[in-house]
Amino acid sequence: MRLGMVIDLKRCMGCYGCQMACKAEHGTPPGVFFARVIKREEGQYPTARQIILPVLCNHCSDAPCVEVCPTGASHYAEHGVVDIDPELCVGCRSCMMACPYSNRYFNVDQRNYFGDEGPTAYEQARSSQHRESVVMKCNFCKDRRAEGKEPACVANCAAKARIFGDLEDPTSIVSQLIKDRAGFVLHPESGANPNVYYLAP
Numbered sequence: 001m002r003l004g005m006v007i008d009l010k011r012c013m014g015c016y017g018c019q020m021a022c023k024a025e026h027g028t029p030p031g032v033f034f035a036r037v038i039k040r041e042e043g044q045y046p047t048a049r050q051i052i053l054p055v056l057c058n059h060c061s062d063a064p065c066v067e068v069c070p071t072g073a074s075h076y077a078e079h080g081v082v083d084i085d086p087e088l089c090v091g092c093r094s095c096m097m098a099c100p101y102s103n104r105y106f107n108v109d110q111r112n113y114f115g116d117e118g119p120t121a122y123e124q125a126r127s128s129q130h131r132e133s134v135v136m137k138c139n140f141c142k143d144r145r146a147e148g149k150e151p152a153c154v155a156n157c158a159a160k161a162r163i164f165g166d167l168e169d170p171t172s173i174v175s176q177l178i179k180d181r182a183g184f185v186l187h188p189e190s191g192a193n194p195n196v197y198y199l200a201p
Contacts, residue, residue, distance in 0.1 A: 001079045001080075001166045001168055001169070002061070002079060002080040002166065002167045002168045002195065003059070003079045003080055003081055003140060003164070003165070003166065003167070003195065004059065004080075004164075004165070004166075004167040004174060004195035004196060004197065005056075005140075005151075005154070005162060005163065005164050005174070005195070005196045005197070006162070006163045006165075006173075006174045006177050006178060006183060006196075006197045006198070006199060007054050007161060007162055007163075007196065007197070007198050007199070008160075008161045008162075008163070008177075008198075008199045009052070009053070009161075009198055009199060009200060009201040010199060010200070010201045011159045011160060011161035012052055012054055012159060012161040013052070013158075013159050013161075014037055014039055014050070014052035015158060015159070016037050017156050017157055017158050018035045018037065018054055018153035018154075018156065018157055018162065019033055019035050019036055019037050019054075019153075020156075021035075021152040021153055021155070021156035022034050022035035022056075022138070022152055022153050024152070025141060025144070025152035026126070026152075027122070027123065027125070027126020027127050027129070027130070028105075028127075028130070028136065029107060029110075029111045029112075029127060029130065030111050030112070030113055031105075031111075032105045032107065032136060033105075034056060034057070034103075034105075034136070034137060034138035035054065035055075035056045035138065035153045036054070036055050036056070036103075037052065037053070037054050037055075038052075038053045038054075038055060039051065039052055039053075040053075054153075054161075054162075055101065055103060055186075056103060056138045056153070056196065057082060057101070057103045057104070057137045057138040057139075057196075058101055058103070058185070058186070058192065058194030058195060058196040059080065059081055059082045059138075059140065059194070059195045059196065060082065060192035060193055060194045060195065061080060061192075061193035061194075061195060062191060062192050062193045063076070063082050063192060064095075064098035064099065064100065064190070064192055065082065065095035065096075065098050065099050065104065066082060066095075067098070068094045068095060068097075068098045069094060069095050070090070070092065070094065071088045071089065071090055072085070072088055073085045073086070073087075073088035073089035073090070073095075073134075073135075074089075074095045074135075077139070077142070079166075080195060081139060081140050081142070082137075082139075083139045083142065084134070084135055084136065084137060084139075086130075086131045086134045089131075089134040089135055091106065091133040091134055091135065093106055093135060095135055096135060100187045100190040100192055101186065101187065101194075103137060103138070104135050104136070104137045105135065105136045105137065106133075106134075106135055106136075107130055107131065107132055107133065107134055107135070107136050108132070108133065109132050109133075110127070110132060112127075140164075141153075150164050151164055163177060167195060174197070177197075177199060178197050178199075181199045181200070182199075182200070183197035183198065183199055184197065184198055184200070185197055185198070186198070
């Protein structure tokens with residue numbers, strides 16, 4: 001089994017539901033988004049259009065971040081998921097420089113959303129799991145998967161634009177979508193072999 005995700009750009013409406021669901025699930029510090037929605041405009045009036053691109057860690061099969069990590073903190077976990085062991089991370093940030101997708105974050109120190117007012121009760125409860133001076137990123141919601149649930153971004157996508165499953169099973173929905181709709185990956189020239197695919201709008 002090799003877990004991966006398909007994101008249907010035809011269905012995605014850029015509502016930020018995935019981004020906020022991920023933020024709520026993991027209680028990440030200010031400025032840290034394991035799932036992000038990038039919006040850009042291209043063209044000129046009257047043919048200008050908005051480009052919407054949801055991004056996250058691509059859980060690459062040949063992940064440069066794993067290759068450069070000096071301590072083994074960045075590693076391949078079960079079913080090909082790329083994860084970080086915070087106990088082994090020394091905060092050198094080599095993995096951040098190696099990642100072709102810029103989807104890793106350095107948790108420099110304990111921050112909260114309301115500055116001098118201190119952390120809210122929610123922040124205290126959720127942020128205690130995040131160590132300082134280590135790198136953080138998406139792990140396909142490891143804790144949710146252990147309970148038999150889908151990643152938070154998938155479960156909370158209102159447009160059902162995200163599909164999660166086994167890329168090695170040719171009969172799985174993700175495999176069928178990639179085949180039938182010519183799924184593609186970002187930056188294939190990196191040679192990282194990402195496991196997050198996109199379907200053209």
